[in-house]
Amino acid sequence: MEQSLAGEARHLIASVRALLAELAEEGVDRIEPEAASPETTAESVAAAPGDGGQLGLIGGELLWGEKPTLDEVRAALGDCTRCRLSGGRTRIVFGDGNPDADLMFIGEGPGAEEDRRGLPFVGRAGDLLTQMIEKGLGIPRSSVYICNIVKCRPPDNRTPLADEVAACRPFLDGQISAVRPRVIVALGKPSTSLLLGRDIAITRVRGTWHEYRGVPVMPTFHPAYILRQYTPQNRRLVWDDLKAALDRSRA
Numbered sequence: 320m321e322q323s324l325a326g327e328a329r330h331l332i333a334s335v336r337a338l339l340a341e342l343a344e345e346g347v348d349r350i351e352p353e354a355a356s357p358e359t360t361a362e363s364v365a366a367a368p369g370d371g372g373q374l375g376l377i378g379g380e381l382l383w384g385e386k387p388t389l390d391e392v393r394a395a396l397g398d399c400t401r402c403r404l405s406g407g408r409t410r411i412v413f414g415d416g417n418p419d420a421d422l423m424f425i426g427e428g429p430g431a432e433e434d435r436r437g438l439p440f441v442g443r444a445g446d447l448l449t450q451m452i453e454k455g456l457g458i459p460r461s462s463v464y465i466c467n468i469v470k471c472r473p474p475d476n477r478t479p480l481a482d483e484v485a486a487c488r489p490f491l492d493g494q495i496s497a498v499r500p501r502v503i504v505a506l507g508k509p510s511t512s513l514l515l516g517r518d519i520a521i522t523r524v525r526g527t528w529h530e531y532r533g534v535p536v537m538p539t540f541h542p543a544y545i546l547r548q549y550t551p552q553n554r555r556l557v558w559d560d561l562k563a564a565l566d567r568s569r570a
């Protein structure tokens with residue numbers, strides 16, 4: 320547990336450093352302090368039951384050890400009913416691909432085809448993502464890891480709400496801790512906003528490097544956006560972003 324807390328603390332410090340650097344770049348020179356949360360105290364740290372020491376709870380949030388396995392994270396998710404999205408799903412769409420991937424792609428949430436098959440990015444946008452990975456980058460889809468910020472399909476493919484994203488976030492964090500990718504590609508605004516910790520404009524931040532829990536993050540356009548705006552310029556921009564991500568994952 321001590322080791323897992325040390326790991327979490329290191330991730331947290333790296334994320335805070337990256338955020339402060341970004342805010343400074345944007346001209347923010349002052350942050351108003353918030354009142355401390357009474358729940359997040361040393362006394363609130365407790366081991367979760369039946370998890371072989373991989374999980375802890377701090378202030379009611381799940382904490383993962385240095386390297387949980389994807390199976391452990393999936394088991395902790397269980398037959399989830401933590402948010403309203405569970406009521407409309409056919410299947411939980413956890414993730415797909417190489418558990419030791421250097422590159423991890425994080426999208427928004429399952430669509431109809433993903434919900435039906437229980438796999439991420441297997442509909443039209445998924446076909447384009449697969450093409451970008453296989454034909455564009457020249458690597459098999461099975462060599463990367465792919466998941467979403469929410470694991471159940473939002474109704475009518477709407478953007479997931481903040482409380483739905485918050486309920487699923489510990490499991491995304493667990494997936495990142497399990498895979499330990501060298502680079503994360505954030506697909507579109509919702510996943511980029513989550514990883515960067517603020518509401519972003521994807522046109523502004525795509526193609527620039529950021530960090531989440533110590534992992535370099537490259538935001539790019541979502542493949543569904545590229546399908547709607549299938550211009551040579553947009554395809555070029557995504558290609559540039561993916562190539563930069565692949566190169567850094569191999570550096």
Ligand code: URA
Nearest residue numbers: 426427428429439440
């Ligand atoms: N399919 C997914 O799995 N995620 C998305 O964000 C879009 C389509």
